[in-house]
Amino acid sequence: MTLHNIFYVLDTNVLIHDPTAVWNFDEHHVVIPMTVLEELDNLKSGRGAVAADCRHAIREIDRILGSAAPQTVEKGVPILRPSRKDPQGLLSVVMGETPVDKQILPPHLNDNKILNAVACLKHGHEKQRVVLVTKDINMRLKARACGIDAEDYHTDQLIDDIGDLNKGYLHFGNNFWQEVELVETRQTPNGETLHILPRSQRLQDVCPNQFVTDDSGFIARVVEVTDDHVTLRHLDxxxxxxxxxxxxxxxxxxxxxxxxxxxxxxxxxxxxxxxxxxxxxxxxxxxxxxxxxxxxxxxxxxxxxxxxxxxxxxxxxxxxxxxxxxxxxxxxxxxxxxxxxxxxxxxxxxxxxxxxxxxxxxxxxxxxxxxxxxxxxxxxxxxxxxxxxxxxxxxxxxxxxxxxxxxxxxxxxxxxxxxxxxxxxxxxxxxxxxxxxxxxxxxxxxxxxxxxxxxxxx
Structure with missing residues (x-):
């Protein structure tokens, strides 16, 4: 295989979770063990959501590999992204069984076969980092026990703490207006009251259709957010x-x-x-x-x-x-x-x-x-x-x-x-x-x- 920054080996559950995952590793080298392809093949039949995701993942892999020769597939096929002129990253498939002398676990389980393939890849590329990407926490634990770097698939994870999730409202203690220095209030033709405020520190992170409340009984809904101002619709x-x-x-x-x-x-x-x-x-x-x-x-x-x-x-x-x-x-x-x-x-x-x-x-x-x-x-x-x-x-x-x-x-x-x-x-x-x-x-x-x-x- 050619020299690339990091080898990311994808587990089956990653491709089921996100069938387009192979496109999301930038300039790095994405590796798919043959065992993963076999699992996708076994799961692709039927009308279920998992089967549909497996078929989608297989199509994405086929789009990249195309008609490449087996030797090229094993070394790595350039991932041609439409938004970029130059190839960014490679995709390859690890062929066949891991040689007995390279196996670190008994190959009676598919998870063990994948871990053996990762260990063999790591042995052949000692100067590069090899990472197993899997949604299975137990698989990550087994990998680390075997001396293999493993991590979760984070590409579609937008926050690290669920406490940071948008709740849909902001509550201010006491009276919201006590710390508001500038406000323009308008009446719309249909009788609504709008308050236009500078996007100050306390309203820096607001988003459309969030509610603003306080302890005094005030409630409003954000109807517009610009770089400089926030417009609130006063609610009764x-x-x-x-x-x-x-x-x-x-x-x-x-x-x-x-x-x-x-x-x-x-x-x-x-x-x-x-x-x-x-x-x-x-x-x-x-x-x-x-x-x-x-x-x-x-x-x-x-x-x-x-x-x-x-x-x-x-x-x-x-x-x-x-x-x-x-x-x-x-x-x-x-x-x-x-x-x-x-x-x-x-x-x-x-x-x-x-x-x-x-x-x-x-x-x-x-x-x-x-x-x-x-x-x-x-x-x-x-x-x-x-x-x-x-x-x-x-x-x-x-x-x-x-x-x-x-x-x-x-x-x-x-x-x-x-x-x-x-x-x-x-x-x-x-x-x-x-x-x-x-x-x-x-x-x-x-x-x-x-x-x-x-x-x-x-």
């Missing part, structure tokens, strides 16, 4: 707390802020995060029904959910797509029931909504390749999506559509994902400056005193 706290959305009223200010974003026709993407029971799903569902049935803003509601096992199991279940999805979408039907619990005829109310509202349950598999026009797309449990998967779904939104992502970053069920590498975190940070998007981190557990105590103590 009492009016905000008195919202009635399909019979649902906010229980706290955080829910009221969430409803303000959900009901705003100019906000096309809303991310709601928070602990179990904080009201994410019922708020989104109530707003969706209100906007579809009463306001006629959307033609249909599309509900999908990321759940481990869903992609693989749905094909084996009997019935229609909606019937197959029903076991995983109980949270939606439970919240629909909760919205009408106090009605004289709860069952009749639910049947009325389902009959009048085009509420469609879709598997993530069926969303790929589709384009949804004038639809409200509700993605539940989105913390279990990778950045690549969430991009695949959000880009399905067509003209006049709105996407609402719901998730609890403390309850991630997908292997190799953490709160900082979750697709929901990635989406929140990537769309931080998007003028038509907003996020709210809900607080507390209004579901019940029991749920609140369990969330805090179990």
């Amino acid at each position: 706290r009492q009016k905000l707390m008195s919202l009635d959305v399909w019979g649902l009223a906010p229980r706290d200010l955080y829910q009221a802020m969430a409803l303000d974003l959900l009901l705003d026709p100019d906000v096309h993407l809303v991310n709601l995060t928070g602990s179990a029971g904080s009201g994410k799903t019922i708020l989104a569902l109530a707003a969706a029904i209100e906007l579809t049935l009463n306001a006629k803003s959307f033609r249909r509601i599309i509900v999908t959910r990321s759940t481990q096992g869903l992609d693989e199991d749905i094909g084996f279940l009997p019935g229609t797509e909606a019937e197959k999805m029903e076991p995983w979408l109980g949270a939606i039907t439970d919240n629909l029931e909760a919205l009408h619990w106090d009605d004289e005829n709860c069952v009749g109310s639910i049947e009325y909504v389902l009959d009048r509202v085009p509420l469609q349950f879709k598997s993530l598999n069926y969303i790929r390749g589709r384009s949804f026009q004038h639809s409200l797309i509700l993605i539940d449990e989105s913390q279990n999506l990778t950045p690549h998967q969430i991009k695949t779904i959000v880009t399905r939104a067509g003209t006049g559509s709105k996407v609402v992502c719901l998730g609890n970053l403390a309850q991630i069920d997908t292997p190799y994902l953490t709160p900082v590498s979750s697709g929901l975190t990635y989406l929140t940070e990537r769309f931080r400056l998007f003028p038509y998007g907003g996020t709210v981190q809900l607080q507390g557990v209004p579901r019940s005193a029991l749920a609140a105590f369990a969330e805090e103590n179990l």
Whole structure:
């Protein structure tokens, strides 16, 4: 192999997490063990999300390797990026089994075969750094025990501490206006009050559609951010707390802020995060029904959910797509029931909504390749999506559509994902400056005193 800065050996889970990962190592040398290609080949069949990502990764590798001869593939094929004139970095495949005298672990496991390949590569290039890149923390531990450098795949990780994630609001103690020296207040023709402030230190990191609150009861929403100024839209706290959305009223200010974003026709993407029971799903569902049935803003509601096992199991279940999805979408039907619990005829109310509202349950598999026009797309449990998967779904939104992502970053069920590498975190940070998007981190557990105590103590 030719001399390049660093050898990065990619594990299978990296290519499933991000099928385009081979393009993201700049001038360095990307190496793929033959075992990884074999694992991708074994996983590529089927209609699941993992199978689709495997096929995507294989296509990306083929784009680079093309018709290169076997000797060239082993030495390294230049990675030709369209945005750069000169080749940047190399991609190669480590062929065959590692010689017995170079093996550091018994080759009965695929992980061991990959580690053996990395050790052999390291032995042949002692003057260069060789790094195994894997999402599997146990694989990294095994690598370090064998004297191999190993690290996580960080290219799509935008923050290091989940505490730095945009919560969707900034709270100032005492009175917000006490430390404001310059402000220009305007009244718009439709009766809104706008405050235009210099982008001072205390408002340096604000982004569009964030809320600003203080202890005195002031609340506003950021409607415009420039290099020099921030424009706030003054909100009536009492009016905000008195919202009635399909019979649902906010229980706290955080829910009221969430409803303000959900009901705003100019906000096309809303991310709601928070602990179990904080009201994410019922708020989104109530707003969706209100906007579809009463306001006629959307033609249909599309509900999908990321759940481990869903992609693989749905094909084996009997019935229609909606019937197959029903076991995983109980949270939606439970919240629909909760919205009408106090009605004289709860069952009749639910049947009325389902009959009048085009509420469609879709598997993530069926969303790929589709384009949804004038639809409200509700993605539940989105913390279990990778950045690549969430991009695949959000880009399905067509003209006049709105996407609402719901998730609890403390309850991630997908292997190799953490709160900082979750697709929901990635989406929140990537769309931080998007003028038509907003996020709210809900607080507390209004579901019940029991749920609140369990969330805090179990």
